[in-house]
Amino acid sequence: MRSNILPLALIASLGLGTAVLAASTDTSGVIKSIDAKTMTVVLEDGTTYHLPAGYDVKPFKVGExxxxxxxxxxxLKEATALKAS
Structure with missing residues (x-):
C-alpha cells in the first residue's frame, strides 16, 4: 500500500495542474474595436478575444x-463572456 502512495500523488497533482490551465480568466479593459464578422473584440491594450459564433455584440460599443x-x-484567447463594467 505504501508503495502506491507516491505514484497516486503524482497522478493527482498532474490532473490538478491541467484543471488550473483550463480555468477561465477575467480581464478588464476598454473596447478598441469590435468585428461582428470575425467575432472578435480588441481591447485598448491590443489583445484580441474571439467570441463564440452567434454572440450578440450589438449591446457593446467602442470605448466601453x-x-x-x-x-x-x-x-487563441476564446471569450466565454463579455460584460459591461
Whole structure:
C-alpha cells in the first residue's frame, strides 16, 4: 500500500495542474474595436478575444469598459463572456 502512495500523488497533482490551465480568466479593459464578422473584440491594450459564433455584440460599443472572461484554446484567447463594467 505504501508503495502506491507516491505514484497516486503524482497522478493527482498532474490532473490538478491541467484543471488550473483550463480555468477561465477575467480581464478588464476598454473596447478598441469590435468585428461582428470575425467575432472578435480588441481591447485598448491590443489583445484580441474571439467570441463564440452567434454572440450578440450589438449591446457593446467602442470605448466601453468591459470585463472579458476567456480561456486559451491553442494560441487563441476564446471569450466565454463579455460584460459591461
Amino acid at each position: 469598459k468591459v470585463v472579458v472572461s476567456w480561456e486559451m484554446k491553442g494560441t
